[in-house]
Amino acid sequence: MRSKWTLMKVAIAALTPGCCLPALAADVDIPYLKAPALPSYNWAGFYVGVNLGGGFASEAATTPLLGGVSINPGGIIGGAQLGYNFLLSPSWLLGIEGEFDWTSVQNTVIVTNPIATPTFDSDHNWYSTLAGRFGLVEGPWLYYVKAGAAWMDANYKVTNGAASDDIVSNRVGWTVGGGVEYLFPRNWSAKLEYEYLNFGSQNVVFPNVGSTIGFNTQVHEVKLGLNYHWFP
Numbered sequence: 001m002r003s004k005w006t007l008m009k010v011a012i013a014a015l016t017p018g019c020c021l022p023a024l025a026a027d028v029d030i031p032y033l034k035a036p037a038l039p040s041y042n043w044a045g046f047y048v049g050v051n052l053g054g055g056f057a058s059e060a061a062t063t064p065l066l067g068g069v070s071i072n073p074g075g076i077i078g079g080a081q082l083g084y085n086f087l088l089s090p091s092w093l094l095g096i097e098g099e100f101d102w103t104s105v106q107n108t109v110i111v112t113n114p115i116a117t118p119t120f121d122s123d124h125n126w127y128s129t130l131a132g133r134f135g136l137v138e139g140p141w142l143y144y145v146k147a148g149a150a151w152m153d154a155n156y157k158v159t160n161g162a163a164s165d166d167i168v169s170n171r172v173g174w175t176v177g178g179g180v181e182y183l184f185p186r187n188w189s190a191k192l193e194y195e196y197l198n199f200g201s202q203n204v205v206f207p208n209v210g211s212t213i214g215f216n217t218q219v220h221e222v223k224l225g226l227n228y229h230w231f232p
Helices: 002-015 021-027
Strands: 045-063 067-070 074-087 092-103 106-110 119-138 141-160 163-183 188-206 211-230
Touching: 045 092, 045 119, 045 188, 074 106, 074 119, 074 211, 092 141, 119 163, 119 188, 119 211, 141 188, 141 211, 163 211
Parallel strands: none
Antiparallel strands: 045 067, 045 074, 045 211, 074 092, 092 119, 106 119, 119 141, 141 163, 163 188, 188 211
């Protein structure tokens, strides 16, 4: 009965604008539509992840007799990273990140020369970095730069006739880079990053070959990464 009475009042109100509106409003339930909540993106806290990409080294071996020999090894890199982000403001982020990557970065060069015909082999075993990060946050997007210290482990092998040496060299340098990262729901993010590692020049003694050779090494890395975030 009430529903019929309500329908009659709706019809009357439609024919006579402005009449009986307070009474009509009391009987007609107007639905309230709540706007959907916007997703929130929290970049602060710890994260751990994996990465995979390519490493390309600009490396030269300098010998007393032959001068500079370009080796320029390249290959695949892959490993893991662990870091912490601190939000300076809703738009700016400061963080620290440690990374370790195994590599297949390698190359062999045979030098043909009237004095000697040595073979140079450079095999980079791993790279490691510890860097600070500074970034701009725009919702799910993070645009960042990074800089810090770098380490590498390499095997340098030189063969000249019957004489041969295979020397392990641990080196220290510096790194700078940058990238872009996207934060998905459920605490996962994906990143694309470029990183430059500079290890300068280091002399390596090859006792069997009877020579000291200087290796000047810079590495370019391009990699994709996947991180899982958890918050303090």
